[in-house]
Amino acid sequence: MVNHYIPSSLKEALKVLNNHDCYIMAGGTDLMVVKHQKSGIVPNFDKDVCYISNLKELQYIYEDEQGVHIGAGTKFVDIENSMIVPDLLKQIIHELASPNIRNMATMAGNIANASPAGDSIVGLYLLDAKLELVNVNGSRLVPIEKFILGVRKIARKSNEIIKEIFIPHHDDLNTYWRKVGSRAAESISKVTFAGGYQVEDGVVKDLRMAFGSIGVTCVRDQKIEQKCIGMTVEELHKNIDNILNDMSKNITPITDQRSTKEYRYKVAMNILKDFLNVIE
Numbered sequence: 001m002v003n004h005y006i007p008s009s010l011k012e013a014l015k016v017l018n019n020h021d022c023y024i025m026a027g028g029t030d031l032m033v034v035k036h037q038k039s040g041i042v043p044n045f046d047k048d049v050c051y052i053s054n055l056k057e058l059q060y061i062y063e064d065e066q067g068v069h070i071g072a073g074t075k076f077v078d079i080e081n082s083m084i085v086p087d088l089l090k091q092i093i094h095e096l097a098s099p100n101i102r103n104m105a106t107m108a109g110n111i112a113n114a115s116p117a118g119d120s121i122v123g124l125y126l127l128d129a130k131l132e133l134v135n136v137n138g139s140r141l142v143p144i145e146k147f148i149l150g151v152r153k154i155a156r157k158s159n160e161i162i163k164e165i166f167i168p169h170h171d172d173l174n175t176y177w178r179k180v181g182s183r184a185a186e187s188i189s190k191v192t193f194a195g196g197y198q199v200e201d202g203v204v205k206d207l208r209m210a211f212g213s214i215g216v217t218c219v220r221d222q223k224i225e226q227k228c229i230g231m232t233v234e235e236l237h238k239n240i241d242n243i244l245n246d247m248s249k250n251i252t253p254i255t256d257q258r259s260t261k262e263y264r265y266k267v268a269m270n271i272l273k274d275f276l277n278v279i280e
């Protein structure tokens with residue numbers, strides 16, 4: 001038999017996690033699907049569950065000089081409607097699942113689920129997001145790319161919770177988002193891409209490229225980005241084939257029920273080309 005805990009404060013939740021091996025449940029939109037058996041039969045939880053969706057302490061969005069802070073319990077709908085969240089993330093959320101799921105689901109759940117098709121993860125990689133993890137002993141700040149280790153593998157200690165997602169300001173970054181799925185809503189991604197660039201006096205000052213659904217984790221190769229920074233836009237456009245060639249080594253999709261690896265590879269390359277051509 002498993003127990004469930006509904007702590008009324010973050011402090012209490014951390015004590016529960018310190019004393020019991022628990023699943024953390026936020027919106028439950030991933031966890032309930034994973035534990036679902038079949039219609040009419042209760043989900044199959046093999047260990048205790050700690051619910052956090054009622055914790056008001058985790059539901060906030062604010063900004064300071066460094067960036068935007070999003071509490072881990074904040075629902076996607078509130079992030080999408082916020083005036084201070086970067087447009088890229090709002091665009092990603094707008095195409096994620098459907099309004100009913102966005103009313104329940106959290107960005108922290110999307111991150112901790114660590115699916116290669118987790119849409120918000122791609123935008124968070126692009127924007128250099130960091131996660132604040134807390135336990136009874138204190139807290140630590142971890143870059144998202146150090147937190148997600150593989151398919152459904154994360155660097156979370158069993159007594160830790162994601163408390164906050166921090167996104168540094170990138171006020172001058174132009175952003176670009178493409179999600180390819182089977183339909184407009186309720187669609188798990190076949191390929192996603194987030195791009196970012198900044199051009200000053202015809203020179204590329206910043207360039208970022210992040211792919212989802214084409215590898216075990218989100219793919220962002222900062223060595224390729226650095227090679228492009230400092231080029232004029234004209235040089236960048238002349239080098240598109242070289243950039244595609246460099247990036248192709250990172251694009252290692254699989255064939256699954258949603259798509260084939262050949263389709264994903266081709267689409268990823270086409271999107272990248274389109275993005276690089278947009279830069280002016």
Ligand SMILES: Cc1cc2nc3c(=O)[nH]c(=O)nc-3n(C[C@H](O)[C@H](O)[C@H](O)COP(=O)(O)OP(=O)(O)OC[C@H]3O[C@@H](n4cnc5c(N)ncnc54)[C@H](O)[C@@H]3O)c2cc1C
Nearest residue numbers: 024026027028029030031097105106109110112118119162
């Ligand atoms: C119909 C449907 C459509 C969907 N469409 C999309 C889509 O288009 N794109 C997409 O990316 N996803 C999609 N999803 C997946 C899901 O909705 C998202 O991944 C969502 O963000 C999960 O958030 P949640 O709060 O519901 O997480 P939960 O299900 O509560 O938890 C998910 C995982 O995160 C862990 N977790 C949650 N909160 C924390 C925390 N604060 N600290 C540490 N661990 C935590 C849980 O233990 C669990 O392992 C869809 C799901 C459904 C059912």
